[in-house]
Amino acid sequence: MPFIEESDLLELHKDIDKAQIINERLLDQIKFKNKELKKSKLQRNIFAGITAFFLIGGLALTSFTAGLSSSNSYDKQNNTLLVSIDSLDAIKSRINNLKAQNEELSLVKEFYLAKEFLEKEKIYSVQVKSFVDNNVTLASEALTNTLFVKTNPFYSYSLGNFETLEEAQSFRKQLVQIGFEDAFVASYKGGKRIQIEDPY
DSSP states (O other), X not given: OOOOOHHHHHHHHHHHHHHHHHHXXXXXXXXXXXXXXXXXXXXXXXXXXXXXXXXXXXXXXXXXXXXXXXXXXXXXXXXXXXXXXHHHHHHHHHHHHHHHHHHHHHHHHHHHHHHHHHHHSEEEEEEEEEESSSOOOSSOTTOTTEEEEEETTEEEEEEEEESSHHXXXXXXXXXXXXXXXXXXXXXXXXXXXXXXXXXX
């Protein structure tokens, strides 16, 4: 049997240890690469699934819209799309509701603008009647063209809100012609009477 010297045996053991360390490193690198491959494979599968989902969804949406467009009746003679009468009635009803709401809002706007005008500016109005008690239901306070003023001990009722004295005098003449012979023009500011004006 051949004889191995101790120094050669030590070198052989060192070479074996080095080879084991290299093998362990290579095994670690192989495990790491396997993890990366699994991760990239999973990402590819997820991407492929999402792509397939969007393709199927796009095809379904396209076929759905194509089905809708083919189900609508098309009048070739007049080149017009026939629309359901029910949907036209619903649209007309909605338009009418919006018009009514718009009219109500414009009335409210006019009311507040008139109230603001009455409170800030000097205006002229034609007083038609005065009463001791405020139990007369001649008109509603919501009327913007009517003034209800408390002048102790009377409650005065005036018609018209005019910016100029001439407009109020002209309106007074019309009221006298229809029977309000005692009507007179007065000026107001901030809801209070300032003075009685010349009727002519």
